[in-house]
Amino acid sequence: xxxxxxxxxxxxxxxxxxxxxxxxxxxxxxxxxxxxxxxxxxxxxxxxxxxxxxxxxxxxxxxxxxxxxxxxxxxxxxxxxxxxxxxxxxxxxxxxxxxxxxxxxxxxxxxxxxxxxxxxxxxxxxxxxxxxxxxxxxxxxxxxxxxxxxxxxxxxxxxxxxxxxxxxxxxxxxxxxxxxxxxxxxxxxxxxxxxxxxxxxxxxxxxxxxxxxxxxxxxxxxxxxxxxxxxxxxxxxxxxxxxxxxxxxxxxxxxxxxxxxxxxxxxxxxxxxxxxxxxx
Amino acid sequence: xxxxxxxxxxxxxxxxxxxxxxxxxxxxxxxxxxxxxxxxxxxxxxxxxxxxxxxxxxxxxxxxxxxxxxxxxxxxxxxxxxxxxxxxxxxxxxxxxxxxxxxxxxxxxxxxxxxxxxxxxxxxxxxxxxxxxxxxxxxxxxxxxxxxxxxxxxxxxxxxxxxxxxxxxxxxxxxxxxxxxxxxxxxxxxxxxxxxxxxxxxxxxxxxxxxxxxxxxxxxxxxxxxxxxxxxxxxxxxxxxxxxxxxxxxxxxxxxxxxxxxxxxxxxxxxxxxxxxxxxxxxxxxxxxxxxxx
Numbered sequence: 001x002x003x004x005x006x007x008x009x010x011x012x013x014x015x016x017x018x019x020x021x022x023x024x025x026x027x028x029x030x031x032x033x034x035x036x037x038x039x040x041x042x043x044x045x046x047x048x049x050x051x052x053x054x055x056x057x058x059x060x061x062x063x064x065x066x067x068x069x070x071x072x073x074x075x076x077x078x079x080x081x082x083x084x085x086x087x088x089x090x091x092x093x094x095x096x097x098x099x100x101x102x103x104x105x106x107x108x109x110x111x112x113x114x115x116x117x118x119x120x121x122x123x124x125x126x127x128x129x130x131x132x133x134x135x136x137x138x139x140x141x142x143x144x145x146x147x148x149x150x151x152x153x154x155x156x157x158x159x160x161x162x163x164x165x166x167x168x169x170x171x172x173x174x175x176x177x178x179x180x181x182x183x184x185x186x187x188x189x190x191x192x193x194x195x196x197x198x199x200x201x202x203x204x205x206x207x208x209x210x211x212x213x214x215x216x217x218x219x220x221x222x223x224x225x226x227x228x229x230x231x232x233x234x235x236x237x238x239x240x241x242x243x244x245x246x247x248x249x250x251x252x253x254x255x256x257x258x259x260x261x262x263x264x265x266x267x268x269x270x271x272x273x274x275x276x277x278x279x280x
Numbered sequence: 281x282x283x284x285x286x287x288x289x290x291x292x293x294x295x296x297x298x299x300x301x302x303x304x305x306x307x308x309x310x311x312x313x314x315x316x317x318x319x320x321x322x323x324x325x326x327x328x329x330x331x332x333x334x335x336x337x338x339x340x341x342x343x344x345x346x347x348x349x350x351x352x353x354x355x356x357x358x359x360x361x362x363x364x365x366x367x368x369x370x371x372x373x374x375x376x377x378x379x380x381x382x383x384x385x386x387x388x389x390x391x392x393x394x395x396x397x398x399x400x401x402x403x404x405x406x407x408x409x410x411x412x413x414x415x416x417x418x419x420x421x422x423x424x425x426x427x428x429x430x431x432x433x434x435x436x437x438x439x440x441x442x443x444x445x446x447x448x449x450x451x452x453x454x455x456x457x458x459x460x461x462x463x464x465x466x467x468x469x470x471x472x473x474x475x476x477x478x479x480x481x482x483x484x485x486x487x488x489x490x491x492x493x494x495x496x497x498x499x500x501x502x503x504x505x506x507x508x509x510x511x512x513x514x515x516x517x518x519x520x521x522x523x524x525x526x527x528x529x530x531x532x533x534x535x536x537x538x539x540x541x542x543x544x545x546x547x548x549x550x551x552x553x554x555x556x557x558x559x560x561x562x563x564x565x566x567x568x569x570x571x572x573x574x
Binding site for chain 2: 009012013016017019020023024026027029030033042044045046090091093094096097098100101102103104106109111112113114115116118119120121122123124125126127128130131133134147148150151154155158183187208211212213214215219230233234237244247248251254255258259261262266269
């Protein structure tokens with residue numbers, strides 16, 4: 001086997017690159033289409049590269065036509081950051097609690113977080129809709145969508161962070177106590193700083209869950225100008241004749257934060273996925 | 281720190297998140313059961329009299345045959361996706377597990393499809409599989425078809441398209457969990473098997489697959505749960521069409537509640553989903569316990 005691998009020093013990478021290029025072709029096609037003219041998009045045979053570059057798909061939607069691209073981006077950002085803050089602030093102490101303290105019911109709490117991770121959004125949708133309507137959160141603000149999205153971020157974050165806190169040595173808490181820390185300051189000054197990599201993973205995933213949300217955003221937010229970018233795409237696709245280059249421009253813009261996160265925290269994402277899913 | 285004090289501290293740390301989940305998840309679960317047992321429509325959703333109808337909503341959906349139809353669709357979709365993404369994910373995991381330059385970087389790139397919002401992926405596949413799209417163009421160039429196929433117009437091809445799109449999303453998930461599994465297999469097992477004259481195929485079936493079993497089990501169960509509740513993707517690509525051929529439990533529940541304002545029937549469908557996922561969830565937790573990871 002070793003000899004075979006040595007032989008194929010260039011063959012293996014080459015084959016792999018071709019496979020990955022084919023696999024990711026849809027993304028290339030998305031970006032390229034957003035720069036094509038309407039006429040070129042459905043020309044047969046298809047052009048692999050825009051013959052005429054046009055930026056109209058982007059600029060046209062900056063000025064608030066049917067859906068404002070900057071507006072949609074800002075809405076998605078507000079919702080995703082809001083959900084990230086709510087879920088991180090709540091899940092960090094909860095994960096610390098179940099990881100470092102022994103108390104009755106601890107295992108059931110972990111179970112609750114594991115099970116809620118598996119719930120379909122449609123299960124919560126109508127009851128939350130009624131609840132938010134009764135307390136006046138439907139239609140007027142981001143809050144309904146932020147609160148609903150955090151229900152996905154919290155259990156995932158608790159489960160990821162629990163494994164982080166659980167691996168820290170017990171002596172750390174004991175020496176912190178000798179140095180005069182109480183339970184709370186031990187947590188904020190000693191344990192939390194060490195768990196930063198885990199916190200980053202939790203934050204990234206809470207953000208991505210909410211960034212990709214469609215169902216809550218389009219159901220709870222009545223005002224067109226407050227809806228996230230995903231809802232904008234959905235609206236676009238609903239029309240009889242879809243203007244594909246405009247839709248692809250939307251897609252490209254909403255892909256940007258994901259691409260940036262991917263570039264900067266890829267290492268964390270991979271560890272988070274395997275920790276959160278396998279180890280539970 | 282005394283024992284009692286530690287106990288109280290533990291509760292205090294967990295309490296905020298727990299209360300949040302009880303309020304925004306626990307309460308909706310209960311309320312959804314109530315909704316499904318009453319007659320709730322757009323007139324009496326938030327105020328007014330709601331009459332108790334017992335299991336009528338479930339019975340009606342069952343008699344119409346829609347419950348069985350969407351359950352069947354969802355199962356076909358879920359199982360097809362699971363099989364496809366497992367096979368391709370395993371192939372990817374084994375390929376990038378070979379020690380060659382840039383293997384890790386390429387594996388990382390594959391992750392992107394899993395991180396993207398499903399809305400974007402759905403839009404992309406809808407575009408590529410439209411009648412004037414790149415897929416038809418490509419197949420015609422290869423002379424595999426003589427005229428463009430209307431992928432999303434007939435039932436079989438529409439189902440095929442959403443399965444393909446969701447498989448694209450699921451491959452990295454399978455790949456990563458299987459990669460994690462592969463790293464736990466000691467290298468010397470392969471070497472001694474090779475010395476004993478075991479062929480590569482034999483090594484795969486006698487060593488790799490059996491030793492990956494724990495990873496495979498938990499990824500199939502988790503994959504089932506994630507795929508069973510897929511919503512955005514189907515809503516955008518087919519919206520359940522043509523004529524309910526790709527209607528999933530999730531999209532049908534949404535359609536009943538928010539297009540037809542039959543909130544009770546929508547709730548009934550969601551509850552059936554909930555029970556099924558709960559059963560699978562219990563199986564998953566059993567698996568975790570077996571591996572003593574909980």
